[in-house]
Amino acid sequence: MRIHIVGGFLGAGKTTIVRAAAERLAERGERVAIVTNDQGSALVDTSLCRRSAESVQEIVGGCFCCRFDELEAALHSAAETGATVALAEAVGSCTDLVATVLAPLAERHPERFQLAPFAVVVDPWRVADVERGFLHDDVAYLFRKQIEEADIVLLSRADLDPPDVREVVLALRPDATVIPVSGVTGAGLAEWFAARPEVLASPLSIDYERYAAAEALLGWSNARVRLVADVPFDPAHVARAFLTGLADAPIAHVKLTSLDASGGRAAIVRAGDEPTVLFDPTPVREASWLVNARVALDPGELVARLKGALTAAAAPAEVTWSDLEAFKPGRPVPQHRYAFRCGAGDEASCCAAFYDRADVRALLGDSWHPGGVELTIAMAERLSLGEGSRVLDVACGAGTSLRALIARWPVRAVGLDAHSRGESADRLELQRGDAHEIPYPAGSFDALLCECALSTFHDQPGALREMRRVLRPGARIAVSDMAVEGVIPEALEAWVHTGTCLSRALTGEAYERALADAGFRVIERWDATDGLRELLRRIKRSLVGVAFAAASGQLSGAAPIDMKYARDVLREADRALDAGTIRYTAMIAERLS
Structure with a gap:
């Protein structure tokens, strides 16, 4: 079974690209499995991926490196059920994946698993933000380390006329193959599948204290919300108002997906951005959503911001929160960390x-x-x-x-x-x-x-x-x-x-x-x-x-x-x-x- 490990920062567009890749590969006759990953539970990404692949598993409560045994088991399970290719999307706050995930998988299972070059999804606008000093130094450090260990850099959102950041990327990882891609149009996906970089990235030289500090700067929150109103409301309008109400916060990403039959999803991935909203505008009296937020705020403050923004956006509808969790990730503790990648x-x-x-x-x-x-x-x-x-x-x-x-x-x-x-x-x-x-x-x-x-x-x-x-x-x-x-x-x-x-x-x-x-x-x-x-x-x-x-x-x-x-x-x-x-x-x- 071929395995594509996909990394990249929060809000980079990984899930959109993974879903599009799964659909393209299925069209070629491949049996595709997807493995999602997060520090928390109740993932928007998993819910979305189930619409794009027949086999979807999620690993929660820690990154792939800290839950390596679970990743290994998930990949074995996918292979045993007939998958020919697996797409494993790492949590966006994770780096050092070559040493802690790709190298151990390749060394432990050389006959069963074929590891594809490591692809890191990079949002060009986020690169520009880092270059302008808009991110905290430790978060910028983590972001750059993600690029440094990439075999292939997938510059996302190619359909939206992004800034040209190829020179910045290649300064960080000169031997990387850089491919502009779009999860919406499918541009660049075939080039990604065919890419065979001549020089693969070596395990990082990384300061785990700075890495841990960067992860700890982000507050994480996951929840289910239910909106009930006496008069019909437009869910697209409410979703847009909710995310716009958070736009001044230091956002890594805030995502929501509908749990109703009508579907729908929305997201905002950078402070000051306009949210992306894909909802049926048909008025409804009730709606159930799954919300994931990754914002550089204390968990308590993050929950208060989320609740305040949604209450204001949904008024006069009644908003009920359930399965709410909010936390800061702990220090990464990899189960394995290889000093080299091959041989x-x-x-x-x-x-x-x-x-x-x-x-x-x-x-x-x-x-x-x-x-x-x-x-x-x-x-x-x-x-x-x-x-x-x-x-x-x-x-x-x-x-x-x-x-x-x-x-x-x-x-x-x-x-x-x-x-x-x-x-x-x-x-x-x-x-x-x-x-x-x-x-x-x-x-x-x-x-x-x-x-x-x-x-x-x-x-x-x-x-x-x-x-x-x-x-x-x-x-x-x-x-x-x-x-x-x-x-x-x-x-x-x-x-x-x-x-x-x-x-x-x-x-x-x-x-x-x-x-x-x-x-x-x-x-x-x-x-x-x-x-x-x-x-x-x-x-x-x-x-x-x-x-x-x-x-x-x-x-x-x-x-x-x-x-x-x-x-x-x-x-x-x-x-x-x-x-x-x-x-x-x-x-x-x-x-x-």
Whole structure:
């Protein structure tokens, strides 16, 4: 089944385009499924989409990335019922979909799902508003990030003579395919279906705190309303007056659709705009509507504005509100976040392959992480180990840390590593395995160790949830890793992306948030950068000897060492340490029930 994930900001015209696309694809003989998405419930979009496709499912209460399991299930269900193509429309406040949705779907289901290039619907007038500074800085940040990760940018409302914003869009995403489209006339849809961009977007570099702040600026409200009058009224007139009464508010969108047999819908998608109203003007005495509002107001203030505007517009009709919800979205917590998009097997193994080189092993010694066995013991002392405790070391390497543990505590140790050759001894077992799919039942371990490895995993949130799964409630996890507290110096950029654990490192605070998001309570975090300094000193002392051994063929499988380059990298690493840009951090956390 082909899958088109469709993103774009609130009010961009996504649903109109998705409905038109579904109808065009059905005309070609495709069996089309639509998946809608929202932070709340009772969606206008779902109601509209049911008029355009035979299979429509909705995922509510969070974005696709935070409800990935539900999206996955919905897509499987669509495929099982015979759909040949699915259109999945993400909630308009969502971004980072390449890393959290497209990459996981492609990697997990390569045979069943064919992922189309990621299309982002962009309202040209909204681009102009952002360029003029009309949106809050954090909302503008989110909006630009949506464009930055697009493979295809669909410039909506092409039938309405929009402003030309192609240059602005391409400045944000130079390799994007830009297509003007209209959900009303169908213009551009065939070009969208046929587009095959040469360069697909990579996962975003994104500040999740700004992303969360942008989402939190919007108040969301969904409700059903019923209008009853003694004398007939024109529903189109009431809908227009209602939306016009809100036009001075900082609107992302306000939509309504009729729940009556006569149908009808209306919307306003920008402050100061004229509403679009598509209603039968035949007078009625009663009307039932579904209303969705996304406005940069406090939820309480938003509800008051909605009620006041509709009461005034519908007078003297009586207005009854039901199923009313109003809230601000919570911080996005993706179930998965991949560091790359394609070739998961190759990319995931590149870091392990780097550390498996003979020259690298010779430089790092038996303990490959900063702080060595001393830091391992310091962390283990905080794990509440007892006789018979089962300890799992994820990405254990040669098992050096576990051997240190069983020498000091009467524990049973299991090591998991992608390149393990397998070993079994008294109280120690080493086996090959993947941190993203740990081959043990839930609650199998009393403690877990992960040293200088989390930053190398291609799906850090997924790996942390797996670690939580195999720990019993109340068990502790010890994590140490590289931390980047700023911008990596340009002189280190090329080295960072050769497979080192700095390429996907987080800040110390971001590691804490990642643990919390996965279901852990962080008990302690401390700076262990002294161990990193000592590791660099050890590498400098060993460098000449290892370079000579590699050049003379004494190290099988070793790569030639460029001494000048190596010294330059070490010097820049020292400077980054002195500046506090690169750190090494250690954390202890407890698995919550």
